[in-house]
Amino acid sequence: MFWLGVLLSAVGGLWLVVNAFRSSGVLWGLGSLLVPFVAQLYGVLNFGENKVPLLMSLAGIALFFMGYGSYVEQVQAMQAAAEAMPQ
Numbered sequence: 658m659f660w661l662g663v664l665l666s667a668v669g670g671l672w673l674v675v676n677a678f679r680s681s682g683v684l685w686g687l688g689s690l691l692v693p694f695v696a697q698l699y700g701v702l703n704f705g706e707n708k709v710p711l712l713m714s715l716a717g718i719a720l721f722f723m724g725y726g727s728y729v730e731q732v733q734a735m736q737a738a739a740e741a742m743p744q
Contacts, residue, residue: 658724666717672710673700680706 673696678686681699689696700711 658720659728660724662717662720662722662724664717665713666721669710669712669714669717670696673697673707673714676700676703676707676710 674686674689677689677696677699681703685695685699689699697711697714700707700714704711
């Protein structure tokens with residue numbers, strides 16, 4: 658779930674950045690690219706033409722946070738197993 662969230666958020670965010678450069682110019686595009694959550698703000702302000710990438714990005718962010726706890730537990734378990742292995 659963690660990695661699916663990362664993928665959805667990245668694809669939706671990149672789609673929003675491309676739309677910002679394409680339809681609103683360089684300032685919105687650079688802001689969307691460089692400042693966190695400006696791309697989502699752009700998507701909300703221009704919801705009619707950006708509903709799919711905005712919802713994809715928001716769903717990815719939600720999946721990222723929902724899967725983060727289990728991902729951390731998996732990494733800790735793998736580290737403990739690696740430390741327990743004889744060398």
